[in-house]
Amino acid sequence: MGFFQNPALYRAVWRWHFYAGLIVAPFLLILSVTGAIYLFNDEINDALHADKRIVAPHETTLPLGRLVAAAAASVPGGEATRIDTWAGADRSAQVYVKDGQGGERRVFVDPGTGAVLGSYVYDRTLVGFADRFHGSSLLGGHAIVELAACWGVVLIVTGLYLWWPRGARRFADALVPKLRGTGRPFWKSLHAAIGVWTAAVLLFLILTGLPWANVWGTLLRAGTEAAGIGYPVSHRNHGAVPASAETMKQATGEAPWTLETAPMPASREQAGDEHAGHHGGHMSAPADAAAAPIGVDRAGEILAAAGMAHPYRLSLPKGAAGVYSAYVYPDRPQGQRTIQIDQYSGAILNDVGFADYGVAAKAVELGVQLHMGNYFGRANQFVMLLACVGTAALSITGPIMWWRRRPKGQLAAPRTLEPTRLRTVATITLVIGILFPLAGLSLVAALGVDRLMARRGAGG
Numbered sequence: 001m002g003f004f005q006n007p008a009l010y011r012a013v014w015r016w017h018f019y020a021g022l023i024v025a026p027f028l029l030i031l032s033v034t035g036a037i038y039l040f041n042d043e044i045n046d047a048l049h050a051d052k053r054i055v056a057p058h059e060t061t062l063p064l065g066r067l068v069a070a071a072a073a074s075v076p077g078g079e080a081t082r083i084d085t086w087a088g089a090d091r092s093a094q095v096y097v098k099d100g101q102g103g104e105r106r107v108f109v110d111p112g113t114g115a116v117l118g119s120y121v122y123d124r125t126l127v128g129f130a131d132r133f134h135g136s137s138l139l140g141g142h143a144i145v146e147l148a149a150c151w152g153v154v155l156i157v158t159g160l161y162l163w164w165p166r167g168a169r170r171f172a173d174a175l176v177p178k179l180r181g182t183g184r185p186f187w188k189s190l191h192a193a194i195g196v197w198t199a200a201v202l203l204f205l206i207l208t209g210l211p212w213a214n215v216w217g218t219l220l221r222a223g224t225e226a227a228g229i230g231y232p233v234s235h236r237n238h239g240a241v242p243a244s245a246e247t248m249k250q251a252t253g254e255a256p257w258t259l260e261t262a263p264m265p266a267s268r269e270q271a272g273d274e275h276a277g278h279h280g281g282h283m284s285a286p287a288d289a290a291a292a293p294i295g296v297d298r299a300g301e302i303l304a305a306a307g308m309a310h311p312y313r314l315s316l317p318k319g320a321a322g323v324y325s326a327y328v329y330p331d332r333p334q335g336q337r338t339i340q341i342d343q344y345s346g347a348i349l350n351d352v353g354f355a356d357y358g359v360a361a362k363a364v365e366l367g368v369q370l371h372m373g374n375y376f377g378r379a380n381q382f383v384m385l386l387a388c389v390g391t392a393a394l395s396i397t398g399p400i401m402w403w404r405r406r407p408k409g410q411l412a413a414p415r416t417l418e419p420t421r422l423r424t425v426a427t428i429t430l431v432i433g434i435l436f437p438l439a440g441l442s443l444v445a446a447l448g449v450d451r452l453m454a455r456r457g458a459g460g
Contacts, residue, residue: 010162017158020151022402025395027148030133032391035205037130039373039381039388044127049108051118057089058112064314065297066114071095071107074116078105080316082252083296086111087311135212143438146213149206150439154432156199156206163192184404191397198390205387208367211257215438220364221261229358231262241349242266244321248338252315252325256336257368258361259327265349266321267342293317294346299324302346306339317343331374333365 037044046053064083072078077100084094092108097119099105107119122128135145165174177193178186210216224230244264248255251264269291294302296316303312303326314326327338337353354362366375373381433440 013158013161017155017162018402020155020158021398024148024151024155025399027144028152028391029395031145031148032388032395034130034134036385036388036392038127038134039384041127041131045125048126049118049120052108052120053092054090055092055110055112055117058110059089061086061111062114063297064300065295067093067109067111068095068296068316070114070116071097071109071119074107074119075099075105077101078107081318082313082315084313085310091311092117142214146210146215146438147442149210149213150216150432150436151442152206153203153436154439156195156203159192159195160199163196184401187397187401187404191394191401194390194393194397198387198394201383201387202391204367205371205384208364208371211364211368213438216436219437220360224358224360227358227360229360231258231361232352232356232358235350235352235356236263242268242321244323248325251318251322254313256327256329256333256338257364258336258357259338259352262352264325265323265340265342267317267323267344269320269344291344293343294341296324298346299326299341299343302341302348303339306348306351308337308339323349331369331377333362333369336365 064085068080068083071083072080072095075097078097079100080095080097081104082096084096086093091111093111095107095109097105097107103121105119106122108117109115110117123132163174165171175193175196176189178189181189211220221230242265244251244266246264247261248264249260255262296314299314303314308326308328312326312328314324317323323343324341325338326340328335330336334354338350339348340350341347342349354365357365369375370380371384373384376383430440433444
């Protein structure tokens with residue numbers, strides 16, 4: 001009997017596809033909708049907040065310090081923490097300002113005039129809400145999203161197995177939904193056709209999103225670093241410059257995936273310290289330099305001299321030992337670059353770019369930009385949008401099929417697995433546990449609950 005002709009295996013796969021679909025479908029629906037919104041984040045923000053984001057074209061721009069000061073002064077008790085510089089002559093600068101009440105506002109300033117154009121709380125915007133929801137902070141935690149993503153892989157694999165043509169059924173027939181059908185056969189053919197046409201892109205979306213997950217992402221990062229194919233070992237702090245106790249993400253709140261756990265350098269309060277030189281060869285502080293902050297304008301000049309052009313994201317020093325940390329995050333990751341500057345001496349403490357990344361880190365960064373619809377422009381956006389629409393459709397048609405086939409008042413799950421089928425499921429569980437630990441643990445728990453319910457049913 002062939003692999004695809006085994007009725008026992010078919011029923012076992014169907015049972016787990018059924019349970020996984022019912023549990024995960026609501027989360028996948030939310031992720032698909034919020035993901036579709038974020039794919040067009042710039043377009044949506046431009047439409048909803050044009051008065052803040054778009055300005056009259058400017059030939060000259062004011063110093064960064066003027067823009068930062070204007071933004072901070074517009075918020076009572078305001079303290080600027082970061083500035084995202086303008087992306088073009090008709091674009092505003094965006095300054096992150098703490099409001100003194102524990103919150104944060106994003107303030108928009110005209111780089112040509114210094115006029116404050118307005119502000120908003122990011123989480124209260126449509127794009128911000130979608131961003132936070134998609135990233136899990138409003139969905140119950142990273143573990144929930146990671147579980148949904150891992151089970152999404154299980155759904156895709158089991159769904160393809162269930163779809164695979166058997167007997168006299170031809171592939172061509174299996175690829176086309178029976179649009180003239182009615183009832184459950186119509187929904188089944190529609191669900192199957194959507195799934196098979198979008199499976200590859202859906203799998204790509206899930207796998208390129210998993211590096212951001214807590215468990216899977218942490219294991220991936222640890223593995224790439226141990227193998228020397230992640231964040232460049234040559235740029236790790238080995239005592240050449242003072243080290244902070246924080247990672248880049250902890251210090252700035254945001255960083256490219258490769259640099260999230262990279263060690264954050266620290267500034268020397270005495271710029272003339274013998275260790276305040278430059279790590280990388282750009283410049284060195286004079287021995288008699290005064291221990292006074294260089295200011296954001298000077299930091300901008302140093303970045304320009306180092307070849308970092310607008311737009312870039314510049315985080316201001318946090319505390320006496322903080323550094324200026326700027327990075328360029330273009331649609332194509334080959335242009336990524338991060339520079340960190342001592343806030344007293346102006347020495348460049350770290351300068352790392354895409355070319356310095358290990359092969360695994362490069363692959364992840366490339367996947368992230370494709371995932372977000374950036375790399376190939378509009379075409380990339382619409383391909384990812386197709387995947388989002390496909391996910392939403394699958395998340396709706398699956399439960400509809402179940403609802404139409406279930407007897408009133410019953411769950412109508414596929415039959416309980418027999419011991420021979422359980423051996424197959426145990427093998428599947430082991431493979432899933434190795435590839436996706438969180439999903440593997442949840443599957444073991446689900447198997448235990450399923451067997452317990454089966455025994456109670458047999459005993460009753």
